[in-house]
Amino acid sequence: MVEGEVGSVRSGDPGGGDAIVVEGAHKRYGTKRALDGLDLRVARGTVHGVLGPNGAGKTTLVRVLATLLRHDEGRVEVAGRDVRTQADDVRRRIGLLGQHAALDEELSGGQNLEMFGRLHHLGAARARARAAELLDRFGLADVGRKAVKQYSGGMRRRLDLAASLITEPAVLFLDEPTTGLDPRGRAEVWSAVRSLVGGGTTVLLTTQYLEEADQLAHRISVVDHGRVIADGTADELKSRTGGDRIDVVVRDTAQLDAAARLLPEGAVVDADRRLLSAPVADRMAALTRTLRALEEAGIEAEDVAVRRPTLDEVFLNLTKGAA
Structure with a gap:
C-alpha cells in the first residue's frame, strides 16, 4: 500500500x-x-x-x-x-x-x-x-x-x-x-x-x-x-467514563430484569438487543462473579464480556447536551 x-x-x-x-x-x-x-x-x-x-x-x-x-x-x-x-x-x-x-x-x-x-x-x-x-x-x-x-x-x-x-x-x-x-x-x-x-x-x-x-x-x-x-x-x-464495563446478552428478554439485579450497581438495559451493561472495578473478579450468579439463577446468556468503554461512549458522555 x-x-x-x-x-x-x-x-x-x-x-x-x-x-x-x-x-x-x-x-x-x-x-x-x-x-x-x-x-x-x-x-x-x-x-x-x-x-x-x-x-x-x-x-x-x-x-x-x-x-x-x-x-x-x-x-x-x-x-x-x-x-x-x-x-x-x-x-x-x-x-x-x-x-x-x-x-x-x-x-x-x-x-x-x-x-x-x-x-x-x-x-x-x-x-x-x-x-x-x-x-x-x-x-x-x-x-x-x-x-x-x-x-x-x-x-x-x-x-x-x-x-x-x-x-x-x-x-x-x-x-x-x-x-x-x-x-x-x-x-x-x-x-x-x-x-x-x-x-x-x-x-x-x-x-x-x-x-x-x-x-x-x-x-x-x-x-x-x-x-x-x-x-x-x-x-x-x-478511563474518565468509569473504566471497564461488563456486557451481558441474555437469551430471553423476559429475564432482563432478573439479570440486571445480579449485575453491579449502575447497570444499563437495552431491551431491543437483550443487552445489559454495567461498570466494574475488577475485570476478572466481575466476570467470574457474574457467570456464577447467572448460572445459579438459571439465566441463559448468549454472551458475557468485559471491555473498555468505546471512544463513542466517551464522546457522548463528554458532549451530552450539545446541539
Missing part, C-alpha cells in the same frame, strides 16, 4: 517541542462564538485528533491554523510561526486536505500532482520528479497515467493526500479526510497517514469517525462550544 518514509528534513520544521500552540483563541461571527478561549498544544511528529459535534468549532480551528481565517484574540502558532503576523511563512510550512478532493477528474494522477507542483512554483522538471516520488510513495505508480475519474474513492483520497505534500510540509491538517469512503478506502488513508508521521510530519486530524481517532491519534482533544473540554490519550479519555 504505502511504503517508505520521508528522509529529508522539512523546511522550517522545528527542532522539537510543540508544532502547534493555541492559547486563548477567540473567533466570533456576530454574537456567535465559534472559538471561545480555545487552548491546544500538538507535539511535533504526532497525530493529534480533534473531535466534537457539528458546530463545535473544529473547522473554524483548522481554518485559523491554516491562515484561511483570522482569529480575534489569543496566541496561535504553527511550526514556530505566528499565523497572524507570519502568515506567508506558515503557509510555506503546512499542507491542508479538506473534506472534498481538489482534483481534476480528466487529468491523470501524475498530471494532477505535476499541476500542483507548478502552482507551488516548482520548476517543470522538479514538479515531474516530485509527482513520480509521491505516486510511488502512496502506492499509485501503476495507475499514475490513468484519469482520476477511473480511481476508486480510496485512491482519490490518497492522491489528494499526496497533492497536499508537494512541498513536504512540516504540519499537515486533515479535515475529515475519510468522509464517504468505504472501510477499505479508509484503511488505505490510515496507512498513508501512519507513513507520514513515521517520516516526521505532524498531523492535526478532525474526524467524525471515532474509530479513526482511536486508531491514529497519539492524543485527542474533544471540542465543544468553541473550547477544549477534554484532552488526553484514547485510554486516558476512556
Whole structure:
C-alpha cells in the first residue's frame, strides 16, 4: 500500500517541542462564538485528533491554523510561526486536505500532482520528479497515467493526500479526510497517514469517525462550544467514563430484569438487543462473579464480556447536551 518514509528534513520544521500552540483563541461571527478561549498544544511528529459535534468549532480551528481565517484574540502558532503576523511563512510550512478532493477528474494522477507542483512554483522538471516520488510513495505508480475519474474513492483520497505534500510540509491538517469512503478506502488513508508521521510530519486530524481517532491519534482533544473540554490519550479519555464495563446478552428478554439485579450497581438495559451493561472495578473478579450468579439463577446468556468503554461512549458522555 504505502511504503517508505520521508528522509529529508522539512523546511522550517522545528527542532522539537510543540508544532502547534493555541492559547486563548477567540473567533466570533456576530454574537456567535465559534472559538471561545480555545487552548491546544500538538507535539511535533504526532497525530493529534480533534473531535466534537457539528458546530463545535473544529473547522473554524483548522481554518485559523491554516491562515484561511483570522482569529480575534489569543496566541496561535504553527511550526514556530505566528499565523497572524507570519502568515506567508506558515503557509510555506503546512499542507491542508479538506473534506472534498481538489482534483481534476480528466487529468491523470501524475498530471494532477505535476499541476500542483507548478502552482507551488516548482520548476517543470522538479514538479515531474516530485509527482513520480509521491505516486510511488502512496502506492499509485501503476495507475499514475490513468484519469482520476477511473480511481476508486480510496485512491482519490490518497492522491489528494499526496497533492497536499508537494512541498513536504512540516504540519499537515486533515479535515475529515475519510468522509464517504468505504472501510477499505479508509484503511488505505490510515496507512498513508501512519507513513507520514513515521517520516516526521505532524498531523492535526478532525474526524467524525471515532474509530479513526482511536486508531491514529497519539492524543485527542474533544471540542465543544468553541473550547477544549477534554484532552488526553484514547485510554486516558476512556478511563474518565468509569473504566471497564461488563456486557451481558441474555437469551430471553423476559429475564432482563432478573439479570440486571445480579449485575453491579449502575447497570444499563437495552431491551431491543437483550443487552445489559454495567461498570466494574475488577475485570476478572466481575466476570467470574457474574457467570456464577447467572448460572445459579438459571439465566441463559448468549454472551458475557468485559471491555473498555468505546471512544463513542466517551464522546457522548463528554458532549451530552450539545446541539
